[in-house]
Amino acid sequence: xxxxxxxxKIIAAAYQVLAEKGYDQASTKEIARAAGVAxxxxxxxxxxxxxxxxxxxxxxxxxxxxSLSFLQSKGREKLSEESLKEAxxxxxxxxxxxxxxxxxxxxxxxxxxxxPAVSESLKTTLxxxxxxxxxxxxxxxxxxxxxxxxxxxxxxxxxxGLGFQKLSDPAFDYEGAYDTLAAMLDSYLKTLHKS
Amino acid sequence: xxxxxxxxKIIAAAYQVLAEKGYDQASTKEIARAAGVAxxxxxxxxxxxxxxxxxxxxxxxxxxxxSLSFLQSKGREKLSEESLKEAxxxxxxxxxxxxxxxxxxxxxxxxxxxxPAVSESLKTTLxxxxxxxxxxxxxxxxxxxxxxxxxxxxxxxxxxGLGFQKLSDPAFDYEGAYDTLAAMLDSYLKTLHKS
Amino acid sequence: xxxxxxxxKIIAAAYQVLAEKGYDQASTKEIARAAGVAxxxxxxxxxxxxxxxxxxxxxxxxxxxxSLSFLQSKGREKLSEESLKEAxxxxxxxxxxxxxxxxxxxxxxxxxxxxPAVSESLKTTLxxxxxxxxxxxxxxxxxxxxxxxxxxxxxxxxxxGLGFQKLSDPAFDYEGAYDTLAAMLDSYLKTLHKS
Amino acid sequence: xxxxxxxxKIIAAAYQVLAEKGYDQASTKEIARAAGVAxxxxxxxxxxxxxxxxxxxxxxxxxxxxSLSFLQSKGREKLSEESLKEAxxxxxxxxxxxxxxxxxxxxxxxxxxxxPAVSESLKTTLxxxxxxxxxxxxxxxxxxxxxxxxxxxxxxxxxxGLGFQKLSDPAFDYEGAYDTLAAMLDSYLKTLHKS
DNA sequence: CATGAATGAGACTTCATTCAT
DNA sequence: CATGAATGAAGTCTCATTCAT
Numbered sequence: 022x023x024x025x026x027x028x029x030k031i032i033a034a035a036y037q038v039l040a041e042k043g044y045d046q047a048s049t050k051e052i053a054r055a056a057g058v059a060x061x062x063x064x065x066x067x068x069x070x071x072x073x074x075x076x077x078x079x080x081x082x083x084x085x086x087x088s089l090s091f092l093q094s095k096g097r098e099k100l101s102e103e104s105l106k107e108a109x110x111x112x113x114x115x116x117x118x119x120x121x122x123x124x125x126x127x128x129x130x131x132x133x134x135x136x137p138a139v140s141e142s143l144k145t146t147l148x149x150x151x152x153x154x155x156x157x158x159x160x161x162x163x164x165x166x167x168x169x170x171x172x173x174x175x176x177x178x179x180x181x182g183l184g185f186q187k188l189s190d191p192a193f194d195y196e197g198a199y200d201t202l203a204a205m206l207d208s209y210l211k212t213l214h215k216s
Numbered sequence: 217x218x219x220x221x222x223x224x225k226i227i228a229a230a231y232q233v234l235a236e237k238g239y240d241q242a243s244t245k246e247i248a249r250a251a252g253v254a255x256x257x258x259x260x261x262x263x264x265x266x267x268x269x270x271x272x273x274x275x276x277x278x279x280x281x282x283s284l285s286f287l288q289s290k291g292r293e294k295l296s297e298e299s300l301k302e303a304x305x306x307x308x309x310x311x312x313x314x315x316x317x318x319x320x321x322x323x324x325x326x327x328x329x330x331x332p333a334v335s336e337s338l339k340t341t342l343x344x345x346x347x348x349x350x351x352x353x354x355x356x357x358x359x360x361x362x363x364x365x366x367x368x369x370x371x372x373x374x375x376x377g378l379g380f381q382k383l384s385d386p387a388f389d390y391e392g393a394y395d396t397l398a399a400m401l402d403s404y405l406k407t408l409h410k411s
Numbered sequence: 412x413x414x415x416x417x418x419x420k421i422i423a424a425a426y427q428v429l430a431e432k433g434y435d436q437a438s439t440k441e442i443a444r445a446a447g448v449a450x451x452x453x454x455x456x457x458x459x460x461x462x463x464x465x466x467x468x469x470x471x472x473x474x475x476x477x478s479l480s481f482l483q484s485k486g487r488e489k490l491s492e493e494s495l496k497e498a499x500x501x502x503x504x505x506x507x508x509x510x511x512x513x514x515x516x517x518x519x520x521x522x523x524x525x526x527p528a529v530s531e532s533l534k535t536t537l538x539x540x541x542x543x544x545x546x547x548x549x550x551x552x553x554x555x556x557x558x559x560x561x562x563x564x565x566x567x568x569x570x571x572g573l574g575f576q577k578l579s580d581p582a583f584d585y586e587g588a589y590d591t592l593a594a595m596l597d598s599y600l601k602t603l604h605k606s
Numbered sequence: 607x608x609x610x611x612x613x614x615k616i617i618a619a620a621y622q623v624l625a626e627k628g629y630d631q632a633s634t635k636e637i638a639r640a641a642g643v644a645x646x647x648x649x650x651x652x653x654x655x656x657x658x659x660x661x662x663x664x665x666x667x668x669x670x671x672x673s674l675s676f677l678q679s680k681g682r683e684k685l686s687e688e689s690l691k692e693a694x695x696x697x698x699x700x701x702x703x704x705x706x707x708x709x710x711x712x713x714x715x716x717x718x719x720x721x722p723a724v725s726e727s728l729k730t731t732l733x734x735x736x737x738x739x740x741x742x743x744x745x746x747x748x749x750x751x752x753x754x755x756x757x758x759x760x761x762x763x764x765x766x767g768l769g770f771q772k773l774s775d776p777a778f779d780y781e782g783a784y785d786t787l788a789a790m791l792d793s794y795l796k797t798l799h800k801s
Numbered sequence: 802c803a804t805g806a807a808t809g810a811g812a813c814t815t816c817a818t819t820c821a822t
Numbered sequence: 823c824a825t826g827a828a829t830g831a832a833g834t835c836t837c838a839t840t841c842a843t
Contacts, residue, residue, distance in 0.1 A: 417806085449807065449808045451807075451809060451810090452807060455806075456806095
């Protein structure tokens with residue numbers, strides 16, 4: 022009980038610190054301080070810093086999927102360009118409301134590409150997100166899985182990619198990009214449903 | 217004679233080491249060794265490690281734009297779904313042929329989000345790439361700038377995003393995603409040209 | 412048990428090394444070796460080398476005041492030129508018996524003029540020494556505080572200054588200077604007590 | 607001609623930089639920049655950095671003696687406590703008008719205590735200053751050399767010492783100390799002349 | 802279980818000095 | 823004579839990890 026409690030506290034603290042400071046600056050000392058535990062406890066629960074961050078990825082993945090879940094309720098509506106735009110509001114607003122989340126994700130991306138321990142976690146998590154999005158898109162757009170899956174992949178990377186652009190360059194036309202994305206989706210879905 | 221010979225060597229070495237090892241592991245010591253110069257020379261030419269990597273970003277940006285340039289020649293062809301797919305082969309093949317390039321880019325993304333010196337360079341470079349892509353797409357797809365620009369933004373992030381997915385997860389259906397991307401583009405462009 | 416045992420050892424070692432080698436040559440590596448601890452422990456207890464030396468200053472200041480304290484016992488004696496000379500023997504003998512102490516003090520002086528962290532410590536310590544000397548002189552020479560304080564300031568700097576001269580130049584007539592100092596004090600105190 | 611010109615420029619630049627930044631921060635690179643010469647030229651004219659600063663000491667010593675010279679003109683006046691105070695204004699105002707000069711001197715003091723090359727220069731220079739002051743005091747106060755010399759030593763160190771105190775601690779009562787110094791001198795000189 | 806003092810490797814950076822031009 | 827690119831040693835500091843308590 023208490024064991025897992027502290028363990029979770031550490032993961033949550035690592036999550037926060039990593040998002041704010043990035044991998045380099047996220048020292049175990051600071052994480053321990055943020056979690057309110059002794060420094061040595063981190064290496065007691067986690068064999069290494071990398072393995073701790075592998076756990077952080079899992080936590081992030083859960084949050085990601087949950088954040089999209091409420092789209093599910095819209096599954097029964099008829100799909101107009103209007104309702105598409107509305108649905109896209111969810112990922113779109115994330116970059117504005119929670120920029121450190123995007124920072125965290127890109128931090129993990131970079132980390133995963135060179136760190137075996139993190140890499141494994143990342144692979145699982147990415148697949149999980151894709152599947153989650155696949156189901157959601159299947160429901161919303163009334164598409165069979167084989168059509169929803171590649172579309173999910175594309176949207177998955179577009180959400181993060183556009184969010185990153187907005188964060189990195191204030192001059193970037195985030196609105197316009199999402200409008201065009203909606204238009205692309207609209208015409209693509211219409212083409213699919215026609216055939 | 218060979219003006220700034222060693223300076224260029226350092227940038228090239230930093231480029232390679234950063235792509236292979238990531239920012240953390242890319243020590244100035246190793247970069248110096250890779251460049252075949254004394255460690256101190258790095259800080260002779262570059263005030264700090266960060267500023268060195270800012271130069272690396274610039275070099276990467278140039279290479280990126282050049283890699284897309286040959287698409288320009290296709291501008292006069294009529295746009296079919298077939299020729300679209302062909303054009304998309306260029307960014308698509310990058311993730312396969314030069315995976316460390318994508319790693320480098322994601323490394324820079326993460327770095328740029330928390331490092332002021334890099335951030336500035338990154339902002340400029342991202343805008344440059346967008347504009348470059350905007351012109352290319354305008355020519356290929358016969359679109360006015362205001363339509364080409366948001367499309368360029370989307371494609372820009374999709375290219376990197378899908379490449380990253382492929383690198384991170386061998387099980388990812390890279391082919392299918394690009395097929396769907398081509399189909400989306402096709403139907404969107406047709407819709408645009410109809411109106 | 413031995414609370415902050417190693418911390419004290421580090422301060423003592425820093426004290427010694429600083430006095431012997433001067434600030435530049437007093438590397439943390441050597442201090443650690445002299446203290447018998449790992450190099451990293453220095454920055455575990457002290458945020459920076461400067462802040463370590465700020466502690467050294469405090470230690471030096473205490474020792475300085477203690478070294479003068481036994482003069483207090485002479486407060487009740489009648490003040491003759493003879494007994495004045497005797498009292499002056501205390502600071503006078505310091506330059507001979509413990510030259511590295513004077514070296515340390517001058518090192519700190521120079522350091523304090525350009526280093527903010529040390530400067531703050533130095534300011535406090537100088538004021539403390541002046542006040543200590545003020546009280547001592549007040550007692551010995553039966554002077555009120557407003558007369559004792561400026562006299563203390565002068566004596567304070569003369570002690571260090573003459574010690575430094577002796578250390579720097581063996582040809583310097585240290586004895587003669589102290590004799591004259593005693594004579595000056597004698598005539599000044601007599602003038603004061605007459606009025 | 608031009609040779610010595612550049613040599614002098616380097617010494618002057620070293621003088622300035624040392625006074626402003628202190629020995630540690632006074633890099634040869636910066637000195638070269640301040641002197642407007644190539645970096646390599648410094649080690650062309652001076653075997654080492656230390657030997658350069660030995661030259662700086664000599665330059666400082668000359669300036670020091672010159673700054674006191676105009677007191678000579680007052681030699682014929684009758685010595686009152688008033689005129690004593692006036693004469694003391696010269697060294698007293700130095701700490702206020704040219705604080706970096708005092709900083710320089712203390713820098714040189716510390717440097718001289720641990721650096722053989724500088725030490726030799728310092729010894730010569732200190733003796734020179736003492737002799738200069740001895741002559742001045744002899745003239746002003748109509749004292750024979752054997753009485754003037756120890757007094758000169760004391761004044762020499764008091765001037766620097768009080769100036770340093772003022773610089774280090776704004777709360778220090780500089781005025782009061784100089785007033786007391788004048789009073790001490792006055793009563794001491796009167797005692798001497800009586801006998 | 803939990804702590805936090807302690808470690809030691811290694812990172813970035815500075816700098817006096819050298820030497821080919 | 824003069825330059826400044828280049829060197830390499832050394833410095834301070836950070837940090838994940840260990841271990842006695």
